[in-house]
Amino acid sequence: MIDIGFGTAEAWAIAPFTIVTVFAIGILLYETFFPDNDRGVELPFWFSILGLCGAAIASLLAWTDGPAAYGGTFSTDGVAVFTNMVCILAAGLSLMMGVHYMDLIGVKAREFHSLVLFTLAGMMIMGGARDLIVLFLGIEVMSLPAYVLAGIRRQDEKSGEAALKYFLLGAFATSFLLYGIALLYGATGTTAYAGISAALGEAPRIAVLAGIGMLIVALGFKVGVVPFHFWAPDVYQGAPTAVTALMAVGVKAAAVVGTARLLLTGLEGMHAEWSAVLWWLAVATMTLGNVVAIAQNNVKRMPAYSSVAHAGYLFAAIAAGTPRGGGAVLFYLLVYAFMNLGAFAVVIAVGRKDEPNELLSDFAGLGSRRPLLGGAMVLFLLSLMGIPPLAGFVGKLYIIEALVDSQQVWLSVILILNSVVSGYYYLRVIIEMFMRDATAEHPEPEAQPYLMLCVFVALVGTVFLGLFPDLALDAARDSFAALR
Amino acid sequence: MDTPVEYYLVLAAILFGIGALGVLIRRNVIVILMSIELMLNAVNVTFVAFARQQWSVDGQVIVFFVMTVAAAEVAVGLAIVLMSFAQRKTINADEINLLRW
Numbered sequence: 189m190i191d192i193g194f195g196t197a198e199a200w201a202i203a204p205f206t207i208v209t210v211f212a213i214g215i216l217l218y219e220t221f222f223p224d225n226d227r228g229v230e231l232p233f234w235f236s237i238l239g240l241c242g243a244a245i246a247s248l249l250a251w252t253d254g255p256a257a258y259g260g261t262f263s264t265d266g267v268a269v270f271t272n273m274v275c276i277l278a279a280g281l282s283l284m285m286g287v288h289y290m291d292l293i294g295v296k297a298r299e300f301h302s303l304v305l306f307t308l309a310g311m312m313i314m315g316g317a318r319d320l321i322v323l324f325l326g327i328e329v330m331s332l333p334a335y336v337l338a339g340i341r342r343q344d345e346k347s348g349e350a351a352l353k354y355f356l357l358g359a360f361a362t363s364f365l366l367y368g369i370a371l372l373y374g375a376t377g378t379t380a381y382a383g384i385s386a387a388l389g390e391a392p393r394i395a396v397l398a399g400i401g402m403l404i405v406a407l408g409f410k411v412g413v414v415p416f417h418f419w420a421p422d423v424y425q426g427a428p429t430a431v432t433a434l435m436a437v438g439v440k441a442a443a444v445v446g447t448a449r450l451l452l453t454g455l456e457g458m459h460a461e462w463s464a465v466l467w468w469l470a471v472a473t474m475t476l477g478n479v480v481a482i483a484q485n486n487v488k489r490m491p492a493y494s495s496v497a498h499a500g501y502l503f504a505a506i507a508a509g510t511p512r513g514g515g516a517v518l519f520y521l522l523v524y525a526f527m528n529l530g531a532f533a534v535v536i537a538v539g540r541k542d543e544p545n546e547l548l549s550d551f552a553g554l555g556s557r558r559p560l561l562g563g564a565m566v567l568f569l570l571s572l573m574g575i576p577p578l579a580g581f582v583g584k585l586y587i588i589e590a591l592v593d594s595q596q597v598w599l600s601v602i603l604i605l606n607s608v609v610s611g612y613y614y615l616r617v618i619i620e621m622f623m624r625d626a627t628a629e630h631p632e633p634e635a636q637p638y639l640m641l642c643v644f645v646a647l648v649g650t651v652f653l654g655l656f657p658d659l660a661l662d663a664a665r666d667s668f669a670a671l672r
Numbered sequence: 673m674d675t676p677v678e679y680y681l682v683l684a685a686i687l688f689g690i691g692a693l694g695v696l697i698r699r700n701v702i703v704i705l706m707s708i709e710l711m712l713n714a715v716n717v718t719f720v721a722f723a724r725q726q727w728s729v730d731g732q733v734i735v736f737f738v739m740t741v742a743a744a745e746v747a748v749g750l751a752i753v754l755m756s757f758a759q760r761k762t763i764n765a766d767e768i769n770l771l772r773w
Contacts, residue, residue, distance in 0.1 A: 328745070356708075366715040370718040373730070377726050
C-alpha cells in the first residue's frame with residue numbers, strides 16, 4: 189500500500205493543474221453570476237491566458253529531481269515540466285485561434301475557454317503520472333472535456349457526429365486501458381511504475397504481456413496510431429478547427445509522453461517485447477498516414493492524416509527505447525506544436541463565416557492575395573515536411589539519430605522514405621497557393637489580430653527552434669536522462 | 673469453501689468479451705454505451721478478484737475510481753447522444769455518417 193500524505197512536495201505537484209482548474213471554474217462562475225454582462229470575447233480570453241501563465245510559472249517552480257510526490261506516484265521532474273510547457277503552449281495558441289473564430293461559428297467563448305482549460309488540466313496530470321491509476325485519471329480528465337469540445341458547435345451535424353465518434357471510441361479504448369491495468373495489477377500486485385518495474389521478474393509472463401498489449405492498444409487509440417487511428421480523420425474534420433488544433437497537438441503530446449514514461453520506466457524490463465510491437469505500429473502508422481494523406485483534398489482531413497503520420501514518427505522514437513529516444517520525442521512534440529498549430533491557424537484565417545474554405549482549391553492564389561499569410565503557411569508546411577533549416581528538420585534529425593544510436597537503422601530508413609512521400613502532399617498545397625489563380629471571389633477578410641498573433645508566435649517558434657535548437661533540445665534530453 | 677480466484681477472472685474475461693463484441697456488432701448507440709459499461713464492470717470484477725487473491729485493498733479502492741469515472745463518462749456520453757439525436761432523429765450508428773473517408 190502506498191503511503192499518501194500531503195506535504196510541500198504534494199502541494200507543488202498539484203499546483204499547475206489546480207491553477208488551471210480554478211481558472212476554468214472561474215470562467216464558468218462568471219457566466220453564472222453575470223449571464224447578461226457580455227463583455228465580448230476578450231475578457232475570458234485574457235483571463236484564461238492569465239491562468240496559463242500562472243500554471244507555467246507554477247510548473248517551473250515545482251520542477252524537482254527529488255523523489256516524486258504522493259508516495260512516488262506523481263512526479264514533477266523535467267519530463268513533466270517539459271510536457272506541461274508544450275501543452276500550455278498548445279492550449280494558449282488554440283485559444284488565440286479561437287477568439288474570433290468561435291464567435292464567428294456561434295460558439296459561446298466562455299464555454300470554449302473553460303473546456304480548453306479543463307482538458308489542459310488532464311494533460312498535465314498525464315505528463316507527471318508514475319502510477320497506472322494516475323495515468324488513467326489523467327486520460328479521463330483530459331478526454332471528457334475533449335469529447336464535449338469536439339461537439340461544441342451544437343447546430344452543426346458534423347460537429348455532433350465527431351463528438352459521438354470520439355466519445356464512443358474513446359470510451360471503448362478506456363475499457364481496454366483499465367483491463368490492461370487490472371492485468372498488470374494482478375501480475376505484479378501494484379500499479380505504481382516503480383513497483384511494477386521491480387516485480388516484473390517474477391510476474392506471470394502471460395498476464396504481463398496481455399496487460400502491456402491492452403495498454404498499448406488503449407494509448408494507441410488516444411495517440412491515433414494505425415490500426416487504431418480511424419476515428420482521427422473524422423473527428424479532426426468534424427470538430428471546429430481551433431479544437432482540432434488542440435486535439436492534434438495537446439492531446440497527442442500528453443498521450444505520447446504518458447506512453448513513453450510508462451514504457452521507459454515501469455516496463456523497462458520488457459523492452460524487447462514492446463519495442464517489437466512499437467516498431468510495427470510505427471511503420472504502419474507512418475506509411476498509411478502519408479499514403480492516404482496524398483488522396484485528400486480537404487485541408488483539415490489532409491493534416492489529420494499527416495498528424496497520424498507524425499504519431500508514427502513519435503512512436504518510432506519511443507521504439508528506440510533509450511533516454512535519447514525519449515528526449516527526441518519531447519523535442520519533436522515542442523516543434524510539432526509550433527508548426528502544426530501555425531498551419532491550423534492559417535486554415536482558420538482562410539475561412540469565413542458559413543464558408544469554411546476547407547478545400548484545397550480554396551487555397552488557390554493565396555500567395556498573391558495575402559502574401560504574408562501564404563509565406564507563413566509555406567514555412568509551416570516545409571517544416572512539417574522536414575526541410576532544413578526549419579524546426580521540423582531538426583526534430584526529425586534527432587529522432588533518426590536516436591534510432592541509429594540504438595541500432596534501429598531500418599526504422600530510420602523507413603522514416604526518411606516517409607518524409608519524402610509526405611513532401612508530395614505538402615508541396616501540393618504550396619503549388620496551389622502560388623501557382624494557381626483563385627477560382628472564386630475572395631472578399632477582403634476582416635482584421636483578426638489574435639489569429640495573426642498566433643501565426644506569428646508559431647512562425648517565430650518554427651524558425652527559432654530550427655536555427656537554435658540547443659537550449660530546448662538539451663532540456664528535453666536531460667529530462668529523459670534523469671528519468672527514474 | 674472458497675471459490676478459486678480463477679473462476680472470477682474467467683467470468684470477467686467472458687463479460688469483457690461480450691461487451692467488446694457488443695460494441696463492435698451492435699448499431700444502436702445506447703446499446704453500444706451499455707456494452708462499454710459491461711466492459712468496465714468486467715474490469716471491476718477483475719480488480720476485486722485480484723485484490724482478494726493478494727489480500728490487499730488497492731484493487732478495491734481502484735474500483736471506486738473506475739465507478740466514479742464511468743459515471744462521469746456516461747453523463748457526458750448521454751449528453752452527446754442526446755445532441756446527436758436532436759440533430760438527426762436517429763441513434764443508429766450506421767446512419768450517422770456524414771464524415772467518411
